[in-house]
Amino acid sequence: xxxxxxxxxxxxxxxxxxxxxxxxxxxxxxxxxxxxxxxxxxxxxxxxxxxxxxxxxxxxxxxxxxxxxxxxxxxxxxxxxxxxxxxxxxxxxxxxxxxxxxxxxxxxxxxxxxxxxxxxxxxxxxxxxxxxxxxxxxxxxxxxxxxxxxxxxxxxxxxxxxxxxxxxxxxxxxxxxxxxxxxxxxxxxxxxxxxxxxxxxxxxxxxxxxxxxxxxxxxxxxx
Amino acid sequence: xxxxxxxxxxxxxxxxxxxxxxxxxxxxxxxxxxxxxxxxxxxxxxxxxxxxxxxxxxxxxxxxxxxxxxxxxxxxxxxxxxxxxxxxxxxxxxxxxxxxxxxxxxxxxxxxxxxxxxxxxxxxxxxxxxxxxxxxxxxxxxxxxxxxxxxxxxxxxxxxxxxxxxxxxxxxxxxxxxxxxxxxxxxxxxxxxxxxxxxxxxxxxxxxxxxxxxxxxxxxxxx
DNA sequence: ACGGCTACTACACGTGCGTGTAGCGTACTT
DNA sequence: AAGTACGCTACACGCACGTGTAGTAGCCGT
Numbered sequence: 001x002x003x004x005x006x007x008x009x010x011x012x013x014x015x016x017x018x019x020x021x022x023x024x025x026x027x028x029x030x031x032x033x034x035x036x037x038x039x040x041x042x043x044x045x046x047x048x049x050x051x052x053x054x055x056x057x058x059x060x061x062x063x064x065x066x067x068x069x070x071x072x073x074x075x076x077x078x079x080x081x082x083x084x085x086x087x088x089x090x091x092x093x094x095x096x097x098x099x100x101x102x103x104x105x106x107x108x109x110x111x112x113x114x115x116x117x118x119x120x121x122x123x124x125x126x127x128x129x130x131x132x133x134x135x136x137x138x139x140x141x142x143x144x145x146x147x148x149x150x151x152x153x154x155x156x157x158x159x160x161x162x163x164x165x166x167x168x169x170x171x172x173x174x175x176x177x178x179x180x181x182x183x184x185x186x187x188x189x190x191x192x193x194x195x196x197x198x199x200x201x202x203x204x205x206x207x208x209x210x211x212x213x214x215x216x217x218x219x220x221x222x223x
Numbered sequence: 224x225x226x227x228x229x230x231x232x233x234x235x236x237x238x239x240x241x242x243x244x245x246x247x248x249x250x251x252x253x254x255x256x257x258x259x260x261x262x263x264x265x266x267x268x269x270x271x272x273x274x275x276x277x278x279x280x281x282x283x284x285x286x287x288x289x290x291x292x293x294x295x296x297x298x299x300x301x302x303x304x305x306x307x308x309x310x311x312x313x314x315x316x317x318x319x320x321x322x323x324x325x326x327x328x329x330x331x332x333x334x335x336x337x338x339x340x341x342x343x344x345x346x347x348x349x350x351x352x353x354x355x356x357x358x359x360x361x362x363x364x365x366x367x368x369x370x371x372x373x374x375x376x377x378x379x380x381x382x383x384x385x386x387x388x389x390x391x392x393x394x395x396x397x398x399x400x401x402x403x404x405x406x407x408x409x410x411x412x413x414x415x416x417x418x419x420x421x422x423x424x425x426x427x428x429x430x431x432x433x434x435x436x437x438x439x440x441x442x443x444x445x446x
Numbered sequence: 447a448c449g450g451c452t453a454c455t456a457c458a459c460g461t462g463c464g465t466g467t468a469g470c471g472t473a474c475t476t
Numbered sequence: 477a478a479g480t481a482c483g484c485t486a487c488a489c490g491c492a493c494g495t496g497t498a499g500t501a502g503c504c505g506t
Contacts, residue, residue: 013484029254031252031255032254034462034463034464035463035465036462036464044484044485045484046485046486047466047486047487050464050465050466051482051483051485055464056464056465105332106332108383109328109329109332109333109382109383110252110332111385114386117383117386118386118389118390121390131416135414137414139410139414141403141406141407141410144391145390145391145403146407146410146411147390148386148387148390148391149404149407149408149411150411150416152380152382153376153380155379155383156375156378156382157376159332159375159379159382159383160332160340160378160382162334163331163334164371166337167341167344167367168371179429180364180368182429183363183364183426183429184368184369184372185372186417186422187362187363187422188372188376189416189422190416190417190418190421191358191360191362191415192414193354193373193413194412194413195413196413199409199410199412202409203406206405206409236453236454237453257492257493258493258495259492267454267455268454268456269456269494270454270455270456270495270497271453271454273494273496274452274453274455275453278494278495279494279495
């Protein structure tokens with residue numbers, strides 16, 4: 001299931017450049033990655049990169065757009081196969097993204113790939129809407145907010161894969177690591193980390209803290 | 224509670240440079256941030272930056288070390304006050320980190336600040352050890368792994384704050400945003416996202432998928 | 447009082463990078 | 477068959493940045 005073909009048109013130089021850029025951006029980051037290096041990996045001259053994509057930034061945006069297309073297509077496939085459980089669609093997506101995980105992680109961390117994140121939030125929201133039907137106790141927090149936070153949490157392991165890999169000793173961006181990760185997530189998701197009473201007490205403490213003076217200084221965004 | 228003094232020694236030029244670096248690295252990222260810009264913010268010459276810290280990389284490491292010291296100290300304070308619930312210590316930590324949240328996010332996302340993440344995992348592990356006592360059903364996944372993943376998830380909002388802020392329309396790296404975030408996290412943590420039966424079914428599906436051919440190609444690290 | 451050490455500045459060097467320009471071959475159009 | 481547009485290359489420009497070097501002012505020990 002979930003076959004991700006290489007796209008018939010993807011033998012062109014433009015596609016090779018885009019793939020090379022995905023790889024280089026993911027491996028070295030946007031700033032450190034060089035157009036010359038990308039061109040070399042793609043087997044073309046550096047000028048051709050600029051010819052096809054106007055600038056380095058535009059190249060990045062093209063990479064983002066490509067991933068958005070790829071992920072939305074994957075989402076459609078997953079939603080068409082509700083057999084194994086739509087719940088794990090995030091893990092499935094992460095798996096299908098494959099070699100682009102590193103790019104995805106960096107792009108998201110650097111604040112880019114906004115439409116990609118938004119698409120994921122939308123997907124998350126759709127799933128949350130269905131999940132909320134089975135739960136009569138509707139929380140006092142916006143569904144969009146929950147979707148955004150949930151998406152961020154789902155992406156956390158991908159974004160921080162280097163650290164998680166180092167601590168656990170398993171490369172999480174690998175088939176084996178993905179399996180371990182899936183089990184861990186299932187465990188964490190199925191067991192509430194907070195009992196309802198603890199949650200209530202904390203919420204109460206939060207209310208009290210909100211009414212009192214905000215003791216802790218915070219770093220708001222200066223103008 | 225939890226007063227974070229400015230450190231009596233922190234009026235020196237070295238400290239100002241470090242703070243400026245924290246700010247610039249957090250705002251523009253390590254690569255885009257310039258020593259000259261940091262020096263200007265600190266009110267010193269660019270040469271002095273190199274004089275105190277040997278290089279840009281060393282400056283970054285000094286920033287990491289400073290944050291590690293700050294966070295570990297904060298952790299001690301929090302562990303000494305188990306009143307409001309140790310559970311929310313992550314949020315408290317995020318609050319106290321204050322103006323350095325952006326740096327923290329970038330550093331972690333770029334793979335740096337490893338000792339910092341490790342320290343957080345250790346803190347998470349300590350808390351998990353206590354929390355596991357109240358839960359007789361010990362899962363089949365390593366506690367360190369759970370701690371690492373949990374830490375990553377806790378840091379997700381900070382790392383992806385730009386996206387979460389954009390989607391929710393609230394600047395999460397601000398006092399107001401922190402409050403909304405806390406409530407969201409409490410809700411998400413207190414309500415299991417997966418029922419035990421769903422978790423079991425998914426786990427079973429995972430086992431079946433593991434035994435069959437690994438259909439989905441993955442992008443392992445090439446040599 | 448004096449040598450030396452430290453904090454600090456001003457300025458020049460080299461370089462790697464994104465970006466611009468000119469030019470060549472080839473395939474499609476009429 | 478000529479014109480044209482496009483894929484593609486080679487090469488040069490300029491700039492911003494990290495880094496080095498030389499030099500100055502003040503503090504401390506003896």
